[in-house]
Amino acid sequence: GAVVSQHPSRVICKSGTSVKIECRSLDFQATTMFWYRQFPKKSLMLMATSNEGSKATYEQGVEKDKFLINHASLTLSTLTVTSAHPEDSSFYICSAREGPQDSPLHFGNGTRLTVT
Amino acid sequence: SQKIEQNSEALNIQEGKTATLTCNYTNYSPAYLQWYRQDPGRGPVFLLLIRENEKEKRKERLKVTFDTTLKQSLFHITASQPADSATYLCALDKGTGGFKTIFGAGTRLFVKA
DSSP: OOOEEEEOSEEEEOTTOOEEEEEEESSSOOSEEEEEEEOTTSOEEEEEEEETTSOOEEOTTOOTTTEEEEEEETTEEEEEEOSOOGGGOEEEEEEEESSSTTSOEEEOOOEEEEEO | OOEEEEOOSOEEEETTSOEEEEEEEESOOOSEEEEEEEOTTSOOEEEEEEETTOSEEEETTEEEEEETTTTEEEEEESSOOGGGOEEEEEEEEOSTTTOOEEEOOOEEEEEEO
């Protein structure tokens, strides 16, 4: 089955630094990937849609300059949290579809970001 | 506003019983609805997808129903096992805007041996 790999699984950084999270589709090509954020015991919140070869589409209320997304190839999307602050601490998860637009999402195992 | 509601209280059941989880939505007209399983510290895993013209769908011990009039989906796990303990998420396509998938907050299921 389709596998999405996300790295790192955990990261601790100091306030003011930037952190890059990678999301790879291992056995399929993904022209579109989705980045979610999840707070404890809360729903996954869609942050942005990452489009291969073009700009990402951000959901309302998500700062595009804060959360930089790059989708440089059909198998790799990256999310960079810039100038991180403690309130950015969260669980970030990427996902992609293997098939058409109405097919299910395959998720990575998430990245636990802690900003001290 | 658009909402997806799942019972926020945890569901505790005895092994062997049927677990039934509810998903209600408002201000959506989804073409399909999905259920995912999420274990602590992991990404969600897809379980079942049911389309608007389907009333019921089954996969092994899982059954999903979809009532577009009531705007509700029920998710059943029959002969539940402790390994079924997890959080179960209901998800809908956002419709306009590129088939984005929006999730409910999930219901935590505990199956006791």
